[in-house]
Amino acid sequence: MSENGMSKEKWVAMFRDIGLDEATMMKWHGLFEVRHPDEHQAFLEWLQIPAAEIQAIRAH
Amino acid sequence: MYTIGQVAKCYALSRSTLLYYDRIGLLRPSGRSAADYRLYSARDLKRMDRIVLFRSAGLPLEAIAGLLEQEEDQLDRALEGRLAAINDEIQHLRGQQQVILKILENEGAAKHTRVLSKDTWVGMLRAAGLDEDGMRNWHVEFERTSPEGHQDFLESIGIDGAEIEQIREWSRT
Numbered sequence: 001m002s003e004n005g006m007s008k009e010k011w012v013a014m015f016r017d018i019g020l021d022e023a024t025m026m027k028w029h030g031l032f033e034v035r036h037p038d039e040h041q042a043f044l045e046w047l048q049i050p051a052a053e054i055q056a057i058r059a060h
Numbered sequence: 061m062y063t064i065g066q067v068a069k070c071y072a073l074s075r076s077t078l079l080y081y082d083r084i085g086l087l088r089p090s091g092r093s094a095a096d097y098r099l100y101s102a103r104d105l106k107r108m109d110r111i112v113l114f115r116s117a118g119l120p121l122e123a124i125a126g127l128l129e130q131e132e133d134q135l136d137r138a139l140e141g142r143l144a145a146i147n148d149e150i151q152h153l154r155g156q157q158q159v160i161l162k163i164l165e166n167e168g169a170a171k172h173t174r175v176l177s178k179d180t181w182v183g184m185l186r187a188a189g190l191d192e193d194g195m196r197n198w199h200v201e202f203e204r205t206s207p208e209g210h211q212d213f214l215e216s217i218g219i220d221g222a223e224i225e226q227i228r229e230w231s232r233t
Contacts, residue, residue: 006206006209006212006213010205010206010209013205014198014201014202014205015188015198017197017201018190018194018197018198018201019194020188020189020190024188024189025188027188028184028187028188031184031187031188032184032187035183035184035187036176036180036184039176039180042176043176046213046216
């Protein structure tokens with residue numbers, strides 16, 4: 001685990017706790033990708049998601 | 061046993077790099093051929109694997125030479141030190157990135173960076189359906205589950221130290 005202590009799992013859990021469901025999260029990634037592709041990449045890297053998985057999320 | 065040419069090819073390194081590693085004692089080939097050419101053993105290659113790994117972590121050669129002789133816990137400490145140094149560098153670079161963005165202060169420049177601004181982020185949370193209350197909850201949750209991650213995240217979107225303090229303060233109450 002990195003210094004910043006974040007992970008995809010923690011992030012997803014947090015979003016779920018504040019009431020976002022799977023469908024909303026998927027839609028959110030879609031919007032993120034369309035509006036701010038570079039920042040989307042940077043955000044996913046910040047969450048330390050492996051490159052192949054980032055590709056998959058962004059292509060979705 | 062492997063010749064220097066084979067090892068160089070295998071690791072995509074130049075022969076001169078391997079000669080240099082030999083000279084500084086980082087990787088000494090254990091054997092010599094009849095014609096006095098360097099020959100590397102399987103054990104030498106194992107050592108080389110670790111050198112390559114530590115190089116890719118950004119450790120300087122002098123540190124690697126020491127690490128190869130060390131116990132596991134000292135290795136961990138060296139890597140933790142390197143990790144801390146990387147984090148400092150990232151923070152430092154973020155600061156420079158923010159300064160440049162402020163100087164240029166225009167859309168065109170922002171497009172060339174991958175920095176998320178606070179406005180972009182708020183826009184994205186809103187797009188996810190969060191209203192003011194939702195965002196507040198999100199900060200509270202963030203602070204609760206991962207205080208360091210919260211700090212790091214706020215720094216990464218260019219919020220200054222004083223405001224970060226405030227946000228984290230009300231997130232805790």
